Amino acid sequence: MSNKSSVEPITQQYVIPGTDFTRAGEASSKVKTILKRLGYDPDAIRRVAIAMYEGEINMVIHAHGGTAKVEIFPDRVEIALCDQGPGISDVSKAMEEGYSTAPDEVRALGFGAGMGLPNMKKCSDDMRVHSIIGKGTDVYMTIRVRGTGN
Amino acid sequence: MTVKTLSELLECNCIAGHGGLERPVTGGYIGDFLSWVMGRAEENSAWITVMGNINAVAVALLADVSCIILCDSAPLDEDARLRAEENDIPVLTSSQTAFALALSLGRALGRC
Ligand SMILES: Nc1ncnc2c1ncn2[C@@H]1O[C@H](COP(=O)(O)OP(=O)(O)O)[C@@H](O)[C@H]1O
Ligand SMILES: [Mg+2]
Numbered sequence: 001m002s003n004k005s006s007v008e009p010i011t012q013q014y015v016i017p018g019t020d021f022t023r024a025g026e027a028s029s030k031v032k033t034i035l036k037r038l039g040y041d042p043d044a045i046r047r048v049a050i051a052m053y054e055g056e057i058n059m060v061i062h063a064h065g066g067t068a069k070v071e072i073f074p075d076r077v078e079i080a081l082c083d084q085g086p087g088i089s090d091v092s093k094a095m096e097e098g099y100s101t102a103p104d105e106v107r108a109l110g111f112g113a114g115m116g117l118p119n120m121k122k123c124s125d126d127m128r129v130h131s132i133i134g135k136g137t138d139v140y141m142t143i144r145v146r147g148t149g150n
Numbered sequence: 151m152t153v154k155t156l157s158e159l160l161e162c163n164c165i166a167g168h169g170g171l172e173r174p175v176t177g178g179y180i181g182d183f184l185s186w187v188m189g190r191a192e193e194n195s196a197w198i199t200v201m202g203n204i205n206a207v208a209v210a211l212l213a214d215v216s217c218i219i220l221c222d223s224a225p226l227d228e229d230a231r232l233r234a235e236e237n238d239i240p241v242l243t244s245s246q247t248a249f250a251l252a253l254s255l256g257r258a259l260g261r262c
Binding site for chain 1: 188203204212
């Protein structure tokens with residue numbers, strides 16, 4: 001474990017543009033492609049892709065965009081999503097399945113089911129949300145690679 | 151079963167992503183809310199929906215579903231068609247309802 005953690009990660013940084021739903025998902029797709037090329041476990045890749053896409057979408061819908069930093073280690077992927085949006089007043093409530101403040105026009109696109117944060121939690125092995133009203137939200141997720149036999 | 155075989159059995163038209171027609175189908179999921187699909191659809195599912203936008207294609211790609219089946223003749227947006235083409239995500243269309251398609255899918259998979 002300790003020697004694994006000391007391995008230099010492959011680091012990727014992305015800017016997620018605000019209010020552009022058609023471009024949301026580009027960063028997650030790129031990360032997915034990289035992980036596939038590196039031969040990561042498909043289940044881990046899928047969890048990274050879903051968790052990151054939900055996070056991207058949240059920054060587009062709720063926070064006028066933000067940044068994503070992805071660190072790829074041999075045994076895990078760490079994702080940091082940071083925005084300077086309005087923040088979340090009650091994080092535990094936001095984590096509840098079905099809780100959503102998304103407007104109707106966003107729901108018409110298929111988002112806003114209030115399942116994004118719960119999905120991110122389910123896909124990751126560790127997730128932390130730091131949010132300050134008026135300042136922004138940071139979400140940190142760690143997805144461990146299982147089933148590699150090492 | 152491949153997407154191609156399923157498309158023939160269900161009498162669908164493939165309107166995009168022909169490059170993915172050999173993908174396997176092992177299950178199904180019905181829904182229009184994208185987060186539900188990402189949270190609940192298993193990989194290699196045929197995803198039955200009316201959501202023909204670019205975000206649906208992104209979800210199909212990221213969640214490893216094998217194809218999108220647009221039921222009730224729901225339309226596919228042009229930018230979504232292009233994204234599906236680019237990523238070999240087969241998009242099938244049918245005039246049938248989600249229920250009718252799910253029944254046929256279940257039969258095709260030997261589940262009912
Ligand atoms: N980055 C963010 N900035 C501000 N608010 C957010 C952010 N992410 C989530 N939220 C809040 O948490 C709620 C629940 O998020 P989520 O579970 O992803 O559901 P949805 O995005 O479908 O509304 C959102 O409706 C929103 O109020
Ligand atoms: Mg969300």
